[in-house]
Amino acid sequence: MSDDQDSAEPQTLPLDAWHRAQGARMVPFAGYWMPIQYEGIVAEHEWTRTHAGLFDVSHMGQLLVSGEGAAEALEALLPGDILSLKPGRIRYSLLLDENGGILDDLMVTNVTPEGGTPTYYVVVNGATKWDDIAHLREHLPDEITLTHLEDQALLAVQGPEAANALRRVFRDAMGDLKFMQGTSFHFGEIKLGIGRSGYTGEDGFELSIPAEHAETIAGRLCAEIEIKPIGLGARDSLRLEAGLPLYGHDLSPETDPVSAGLGFAIGKRRRTEGGFPGAERILGLIESGTETKRVGLTLEGRLPAREGALVYAGHEEVGRVTSGGFAPTLGHPIAMAYVARAHAAEGTELEIEVRGKRLPARVAQMPFVPHRYYRGN
Structure with a gap:
């Protein structure tokens, strides 16, 4: 737990002034001032379902796990099959405690450069990121490097018109990604990471951007006719309609992956081999039911x-x-x-x-x- 989490005043995101200039109503969430709405939750919800919404999710933790044996080290903490995750592929997984309780849900992307050191980009929830970082630092082997990308912003563009709008802005640079695929590219001098994923149930993308350039990119995206900034309120109603659990509400250390309906996050090989926290209990629950x-x-x-x-x-x-x-x-x-x-x-x-x-x-x-x-x- 970091000192800033203990302080009463929430921190500000890189786009704080930009949100306020767009007319956002700001509220404290996960230790930060976050935009809950701009023109209204229902209007923003419906815009995302029919066009495309820009969500600032920079409060989330962006981490790099790198080093020889990084996949094996992650598999000792997560139930997902990380060893078979090819470069440019994304996988949803869970950080588990020793009893198989859920400490967080997260996304892992293999960003290993060709011929380079195995490297995985991990996005964790904002409310748990400091605990997650402490847990990873404690349990990852010494030869594995954990880097917190504190100077990166994270923006999600979600909705049926997201792909067309982003192609217009970035042209061919981002390639033809499918769901749960990612890449990186340059937009002028700015290096961006992009993954075709999100938490609204709609087609969409998440963009990792140097914080100093976040306002430039957000403004450029919202200049497209399809894209409007959308707040936390609509993000919550969209993920609820999509049946997606929210950590700290639908998931917690008291819940296990099987009861939560997240059995798909336990890789087929991992079900046979085990070797992840709480494996004996979780594999027993798969067998007997919860x-x-x-x-x-x-x-x-x-x-x-x-x-x-x-x-x-x-x-x-x-x-x-x-x-x-x-x-x-x-x-x-x-x-x-x-x-x-x-x-x-x-x-x-x-x-x-x-x-x-x-x-x-x-x-x-x-x-x-x-x-x-x-x-x-």
């Missing part, structure tokens, strides 16, 4: 169920909501919850207690809104 399961819930009317609301089957308390809100795309509230396995089947009728009232809810398939990732023609 007591609870993360599910989607749909509600009627307009009143949303928020985090912490209790879920009932008749008089029996069977779960708890971890994320909830109104879904602008669907026109009704939705939620994620951990519920007892016996009540987790799609279509199960349940109730959620909101403001002393029981609201009818139904277990629904996630994502609530289909993903539109670009995987190639």
Whole structure:
């Protein structure tokens, strides 16, 4: 835990003045002043679903893990198959504690230069980055170098028109990336890293930019007719519709990857070989099933169920909501919850207690809104 996290005043992002100039309403989040909205959450949500939104996610931690044996060192801490990750490929994974609890969820990109030292670019959540860095420093072997890219900003451009807008700005420099592929290129004198990924369920990209050039790039992108700046509020409603868990809400050290529905993050080879924290427990849960399961819930009317609301089957308390809100795309509230396995089947009728009232809810398939990732023609 860093000293700045203990101080009362949030830090500012490289684009702080730029956000304020765009009319952003700023709020403290994960130790930083962050834009929650510009013209309104629903309008920004709908713009991203139909055009493209620019999200400032510079609060997240950008790390490099490098050295001979870097993949093996990461596999000792993550359940993903890092050894088979080819240069230019991205993989979602989890940082686990010794009991298999989730310390963070993260993205790993193999950025090893041709013929160079094995190097992996890791993006971790903003609220946990200092703990993650401490954990990695403690557990990575001495011969592996961990570098915190503190002078890099991170921008996400998300939405169905993101690719066309970025191609117009960067021309052919970024190549024809597919979902979960990345590269780096120069835009004039500015070196950018880019990955085709994001956390809205839409097609999109994440751009790692030297902080000193963040305002130049943000302004250039928002000069395109398709792209508007979008705040945290719409980012949350978009990821909720996409059925994507948020660390600190839907994921925590008390949750395991199997209950959370993240079994896909445990590589096939890793299931056979183990060798990651909590492997024995997690592989046992894959075999036997878990007591609870993360599910989607749909509600009627307009009143949303928020985090912490209790879920009932008749008089029996069977779960708890971890994320909830109104879904602008669907026109009704939705939620994620951990519920007892016996009540987790799609279509199960349940109730959620909101403001002393029981609201009818139904277990629904996630994502609530289909993903539109670009995987190639």
